[in-house]
Amino acid sequence: MTAPVIVGVDGGASGEDALVLGRWAASVLGAPLVVAVVHPAPSALGSGRVDAEWVADRHRAAAAVLDGARALLTDATCEVEYRTVASTSAAHGLHDLAEELRAETIVVGSGRAGPRHRLFAGSTADRLLAGSVCPVAVAPAGMEKPPGALGRIGVAYVDTPDGRAALEAAVRLAARTGSPVRLYTVVADADATLPFLVGQDAEHAFLDTARETYEQALGRAAESVRGAPVDWEIRTGDVVDQLAELDDVDVLFCGSRGYGPARRVLLGGVSARLVRRARRPVVVVPRSG
Template sequence: MSSPILVAVTPGDHDRSALEVAIMMARLLPAPLLLGAVAVPAEIVPSSAMVGWVAEAVEPGWLGRSASQQLMQLAASLPDDVAVTTAVSIAHSISVGLEELAARSHASLIVVGPTHRTLGARVIDEDPTLGLVRHAPCAVLIVQGDDETPSPAAPPRRIVVAWDRSLEAHHALAYAADLAHKASATLEVIHVLEASPLPSLAPGISHGRLAERIASAEEEIRTALAAAEADAAEISVREGRLGPELARASAGADLLVVGSRRHGPVRRVVTGSASAYLAHHGRCPVLVTPRRVTSPAPA
């Protein structure tokens, strides 16, 4: 069986946004679904302070059994056309528990939500609790709350991918192109030329150079699209601040794909101020691809 899609479930939470998106992705790829819960013992909650299911102060074995029962009840209510299994991890934080579940199951994707402005913001920033996006062994899809996601979720019709000249951005582009092909979706590639903080002493020269940079970036993107064997795609090169520009682009998208790396602009999307901006102002689910992953359903 192919690698599963792990969806983070909070037992007792009635918001099904992440679950609906995970079901849609499971059908699209296709892939089995793994409902995963992380039980955080109450005595260590103050140190982890992360959003998730926190049971009463009882022994860890009971936590696991209780969560397992709730997951099995949820699994029984899901559509018959999606293969579903369940798993529980007892860990000191939600992110560590999800990493463990993903590694153990060889998951191809982790879907988290709907606590988009809390868990989503926590797991992608520079956090001492080992942020999920930075350490997950697979791609991570952050889903907004139920106000943003229909039930059931429809396949994406428009996918936007952030691109720069990094290897990780090329991998994200290949991932987005593959997903767009599977969904018969429109693909848009966005490259943001971050504006200089200093005013130009020669505006005419500055504008001319900007046009050259845009033309050069467009040509490089066309080459990258060809290398990724992508279907036809729209190309948008714009000047501005990375976070706000990507958030603006997400308003017209069903999915925003970004790459994860240790240095450079794309990293700032998932570990710096731009990530916080997207967590609060993004208008669609954000999918973060790890380094070296180029397909939504790796073999």
């Protein structure tokens, strides 16, 4: 059975963003779509009657959320399954479901407090990104253009196991969409690299060496790809500023971090800030191996 794409919804506008992204991903990958809402599990403590009434109310609320999702997916071309999950938190419930189904990807929306057209990872996304066994995709609030409209897949690339895992995942998606892949690497400004005491000449020499190293790594990565056309771009400035402002990719893939448990997302400094600010959907990929 093809691994499913799981979309977590909560009845808010961010859930609608997640459904748009998840439906597109499932259709492109030829995967079933599982729409899940997590409700509180019964507590072991407290008044049995009150607790039972409260849990029943949460069941009804979860069913209403799924009814809303069904209404939004009436024209979906992929297989869709709807599930309610009892758990101690939304993130925990989605983690457990992803492990049970061996999910392809978990998709969530931005936090409700996030500004429109900017991705602001809410608490569910934050917790999901701390240890997921599969890629986690976060949809920005109020996407101006739906995924698939721009025809390019982006990768925040560095020549590390995380960067190569992100590239592999991006190429797999690009092969299904027919889209080209663009690799992005960011070189810091001269003022941000070395203390001024080393001198301007040393700064420029360092930056030139760094750029040359990045160019070689990007060239090797592009040549290694089969199944999709690849080009690359080096930008200058703050890495999060540069990547967050990208507005010409359907999705941007990035690695989680350079260390930590293999095959689990473990959010690093760049990806943690990027998912809060990106204009386009971001997919954080656990490193393999």
